[in-house]
Amino acid sequence: MSHPSEDSVRQEIRAWLTENWDPQLPLIQWRKRLIASGWGCPAWPADCYGRGLSPGLAAVAEEEMRRIGAVGVAQFGVRLLAAATLLEHGTDAQKNLLPRILTGEDTWCQLFSEPSSGSDLAGLSTRAVADGESWIVNGQKVWTTSAQHADYAMLLARTDWDLPKHQGLSYFVLNMRQPGVVVRPLRQMNGHASFNEVFLTDVRVSSDMLVGKHGEGWKVALTTLAHERRLAETMRNWGRMEHGQGRIYDDLQAEHAIAMEPYKWYPQRAGRVDLLMNRAVDSGRVRDPLVRQEIAKALMLERASEWTAQRARAARALGQSPGPEGSLGKLAASHIARAAALAHSAIGGADSMLSGHDAPENGLIAEILISVPACSIAGGTDEIQRNIIAERVLGLPREPGGDAKIPYREIRRNTFDKQ
């Protein structure tokens, strides 16, 4: 068999789409067809719902799909992380879960963070104890997006209390539809409830749902976390959804609405720098030099951030490894959000005390003011980002770890989760 080329891939998928693409199909039915053909995930292995194409050729296939408005596999939200993790670490039985992830029939969530383990994820204390052919899980998880309608979860739990913290963890696929799993929405300071708390009481996981080896949960979790960073990038493209006439697009829209619901305040979280100049000019507040200072600080940071991202992309395009400019985006986003909130508050003046219909832009500005704190916490706090930059980019030594080498049992923990 000859190696596929750009032309052969283009011809092949065009022929397949001509034969199979039908916008009048129900969404799930179409995706089943797509997944069976391997064109849904062309970069995946040929024996695992893909076609084994290089990323470059897979992009050609995706381009052909987009060109005719053909809908792809489900990729909104946490299911993307589950798929990537199972693809890399899952057993054949576990990989049988992949098709329903890709069709969008199953929703997934991630049971990692705990009330006592935020930045220190490896210090988590939810326990899984072997009991015959299954594991029994007890503990509490938090910041779980989509838990309220999830079918499955990626679960990180402690299976050994006598080993150092990273070595005593195991990774499981948990069926969320069972007794003992209680999901409670977690209301945030801005009134939205994008996340949940999940309480696990004597929940059972069958032994064949252990992902990777016993005690290698941290390694598997790193795969999930690496893709979480990619997820943050793809989120920017979520506005770009295939549009068209036909049953399939209606289904897609409904799916999109559910998946996007938790993220509807995210633009406000980032500070809405885009609104600053219009507000300042329309309200006349731009005539105040103090207000101008605050606006300029936010706008200049935003521009420099964009130029820095472009520098990193240009370096990658030339085959150079990006310098430090590639590691700064997350920390920069926090600064921009804070600076933008300061500027919005300055523009609003006393109106910045109001919210809802009484407030500027029908409450949108108020939502910015009380959403930006999430930026410097979610997905790694600013402090953790600074540690990473200082250690990986500047080469400063790690903090002498007080807890990385001693048995987990002996580590000092928050008093409320001592067991």
Next chain:
Amino acid sequence: MQFAFTDEQHQYREAVSRFCRERSPPSLVRSQMSSETGFDRELWEQLCTNLGLSGIQVPEAMGGQGFGAVELGIAMEEMGRVNFCGPYFASSVLSTGALLNGATEAQQREYLPQLCSGTRIAALALAEPGGNWDPAVIRATAVQNNGHWQIDGCKSYVLDGHIADLFIVAARRPGSEGLDGISLFLLPADTPGLSVTALESLDGTRRLARVQLRGTQANLLGVSDEAASGLARTLDEASVALAAEMVGGAQALLDSAVAYAKTRVQFGRVIGSFQAIKHKCADMLLDIEFARSAAYRAAELAACDSDELRDAASVAKALASDAFMHAATETLQIHGGIGFTWDNDTQIYYKRARSSSVLLGTATEHRDRYVLQLAARRAGEAG
């Protein structure tokens, strides 16, 4: 290519960097800081003739190298790394820019080769007591008498005025206001009626002078009354070059802070393992990388004569001023007591940061100017 340097530009940077490291070590900078003239003429001539740095952005026909603002930025950044002492910014950037943007071709052909070869040093006399580089607030006046121009006024904060052979002076037609009626003039330093007083500068690597003109005769550069726009462009280009220089200085500071934090031991640990120190370093890096991106982008815009230059120049100058001052403050702090001593090199950069962050307008002034420009453009679009 946008947002990236070519291989030739990388090689060029390496050549300038090597010259600066080898020929302008801290010991030399230190001695120049307290010397009478503040620079080493032999080193200056090497910079001009061997490397051709003094005419990077000048067309080859005028004695220059025929490169542009990007290469100028590279040279400034590398000179900033070592606090190079010499009239480069005064003569090769500000004065050369004023000639390129405001003189007639004949005048350019006469004077640019002299500046490029380094045989004559020029200074731009623009700001006045009060210290504002906005051409709109110039008070010095120029009148024509019997075909001769005569200038009255006082110029201050004139960079390297104490060693200049030529002065380029901005003055206005009596009664004119704002950006109207501004003209540029050129006069030799020994012109009767011109007196130059060296000022004591806080930053010994950046010398300033006051220039008094009392009915002093001068030659008109370019077209009378119409110098303002060329001068504005010169200042924008110079702000971008200065931003690059500040980025170089800030990076040198961060490098020294990190190196020190990796070796200095307190409480049985190198201090770089404390988060209090790590976080300062990470914050410096973020500021510097943002300032660098702005300086590089602004240089690209200057090189292609873009009308976005004015905005970008303010972004670059404001971010670089803040990043440099921040890096100087934190690097000194990380060094602790030793950082406050005369013998530690941090003080050289600290003083340079103090002067550079004010020269050509503070960050606050550039932020203000930036938003006013955006607002004016919006009003223009709406109207």
